[in-house]
Amino acid sequence: NAGVTQTPKFRILKIGQSMTLQCTQDMNHNYMYWYRQDPGMGLKLIYYSVGAGITDKGEVPNGYNVSRSTTEDFPLRLELAAPSQTSVYFCASSSRWGAQFFGPGTRLTVL
């Protein structure tokens, strides 16, 4: 049981490039989330999904897009990367009203 997995672990992007952060969970959770964590700022919710085909914006969605075609996968797309998107990104999943379980994170640097 791997839980929540994320790829890649690290990535450096140039300004204006695009990339997709991958997230997969094997706990059959309907709810999935993307957060970013900046030093001293805590975890901020970017997007979340309550099931396949359903997504909604969180607190800081600008510059990001998501899709949810299966229960297991919830990729996060960055279009036109900017230095302000330098951060650590965490994916999480949960059952309804349950605790969220987090992946190991992706450390992204935009130069």
Add this chain to the structure above:
Amino acid sequence: EDQVTQSPEALRLQEGESSSLNCSYTVSGLRGLFWYRQDPGKGPEFLFTLYSAGEEKEKERLKATLTKKESFLHITAPKPEDSATYLCAVQAAQGGSEKLVFGKGTKLTVNP
């Protein structure tokens, strides 16, 4: 707006020196309060969920308690391996939202 404030921001303890971390919250009806542990370079690891005032949960040297306005994470006789950042989060009962609102965390360092 739902808010979570954790204090102190950082805490240094000697091994065996017990202490408490505080999580104060304002939420439009509390469904659950969650504690996580986060080690450097890793994702948050779930510790406890508390649902109602007066509830307590324990795990090894950690005990979490809940009142109507705050939660405490008590650490008894800590060891260096308890060094980590501890995060608190709340989930509101109203609005049909499963989202969590996180505090900024308390960085705990336990010196041998």
